[in-house]
Amino acid sequence: MAAKPRVHEIASELGVDSKIALAKLKELGEFVKSPSSTIEPPVARKLRAALEADGAGSPAAAPAAAPASSGASRPAAARPGAAR
Template identity: 70%
Template structure:
């Protein structure tokens, strides 16, 4: 894509939300204010590379069952 690309267009292209793209751009040191901000082509290329490289290990999050197993014991102890 020659010229400038808007953040929301890049987000749609990459299949992520605009907040993710904004956060990654800020992490990369780019000044962006909103989803309608534009970025230069070289920045967009770096962003694509960064998000595509980081998209595979973005799934590990299922650590909630351990916390939920401790919750039922508290109400039974509260009853006389």
Template identity: 80%
Template sequence: MAAKPRVHEIASELGVDSKVALEKLKALGEYVKSPSSTIEPPVARKLRAALEADGAAKSADAAPASAKPAAASPAAKPGAPAARPG
């Protein structure tokens, strides 16, 4: 018999916050009271798969954002005092 994992263990294993894991379980139709609650192994597999799928989708969304050009220099910001020739 496999040990029942706790929600917070799975969340930390996948590098997400426990609150995110609880929200995902709720979206999957599973009732879990707190991050220290244990869940059945099939539910744990379902949670891992859902969180990994979300992680893959979020990393794909983040890739185009990292390709954006660098921000303008601080002196070129609107509202910043212009440099006066001396």
């Protein structure tokens, strides 16, 4: 018998946030409390199919690396009095 996967496992497998997976399950009429809840294998298949249909499983849908903040890409400025 197949093990029952957790919602967060499926979400990470597809590269989506757990909140998105929970919202999709609610949309599909499934009651799930939290990302650590287990779901039955048929429900897991239905969730994977629904998320992939929305484009969540494709590499193009994976969020790109967040742009660096204005100060993160520059080297740190020397502090006054700091030895080099």
